[in-house]
Amino acid sequence: MSIRIGVIGGGTFGRNPLLAFRQLEHGGRAVLAGLADTNPELLRQRKEEFGIPVYEDHRRMLDEIETDAVSIATPDHLHREIALEALRRGKHVLVEKPLDLTEAGCRELIDLAEKNGRLLQVDFHKRFDPDHRAMAEAVRRGGLGDILYGHAHMEDRVEVPTRWFPGWAANSSPAWFLGIHFFDLVNWMLGDRPARVFATGQRGRLPGMEAETWNAIQTHVTYARGAAVTFQCSWVLPDEFEAIVNQGVRLVGSQGCWEVDSQDRGTASCLAGEGMRTHNNHFLRERADKSGQITREGYGIDSIADFVENLEFLAAGHSLEDLRGKYPSGQDAMEATRVAAAAHASLESGEPVDLSPPSGHAGESRP
């Protein structure tokens, strides 16, 4: 059975799900059924590239073509309404991170998905990075002992907020756009609950966006079992920096430590006109078969393929309960949202924020 999927939002990152579903279509596992995006020029380009029906209004797409599921890659603050609309119509939903910018919005989505018996998954692809999986497995089997402390960093070049999405950077922040990945990753690795959040930050330094958005945010999280992890996130690295993103994570426990540098994996180049570059080939790499057909591999694809695998599992007669704890769920995404929202509350008040235990199933998807 091929799962029919409509993509909503086909911008800079939205091209990635389009490529992933097209590839799964070649394997007979999915049908890339259509694309909705409010930008007519972008729709023209994507129609030319993918040869699929395109729509300026996602509701019209859902009215006119048959779909089992949708994949949403609109700006962060526009995920919720579109995901609710899709769930109301009985679709399974894959959403880019963050699921929503409020705990209440996440809760609304989780409740509707549960009520309608539909899969709600979030594209937290850092969980699919093989180096993170090895680290998570070592933490889970107790190889590091009790986790004491750690740190993570994720820093984009300044072109991301200023040239990729200047129209909605002010609706986001380094915590929402970048930190959220590592809030989820560390929650998942530790299988523990964030209990207290304190944040500091800097703003007003991005040319053209002086007052609008945080430039850098440092989020210090204490977990229920006592570990403390600091997350340093910014989107101010100069254009000359050797990769679009600098990122890594380190945890130290009573019996050992583990560190992943996921920006510099040891592959570097310096080409005329480009300067020094490092390459994260774990995210996406291309391979041509003998007929020239390109196959894309890496955790950027695996995370989206996991959504299709989960739908195949359900179609084979299994239940959502059978999947619990085995994918980045709406509940997991709500936990990450609670940390990002608390970081912003702490930035405003200058005080730490205590997080009460969430309702539902905290820390449900341990590695």
Ligand SMILES: NC(=O)c1ccc[n+]([C@@H]2O[C@H](COP(=O)([O-])OP(=O)(O)OC[C@H]3O[C@@H](n4cnc5c(N)ncnc54)[C@H](O)[C@@H]3O)[C@@H](O)[C@H]2O)c1
């Ligand atoms: N998983 C990741 O690592 C990762 C990386 C980058 C971005 N993202 C997420 O992907 C999402 C999109 O980011 P982006 O960089 O592609 O942004 P973008 O601005 O390049 O693309 C967003 C697209 O959504 C379209 N859009 C806006 N409102 C719409 C609506 N109501 N209906 C349909 N389309 C609409 C815009 O026209 C645009 O083409 C964001 O949530 C972002 O946080 C995830």
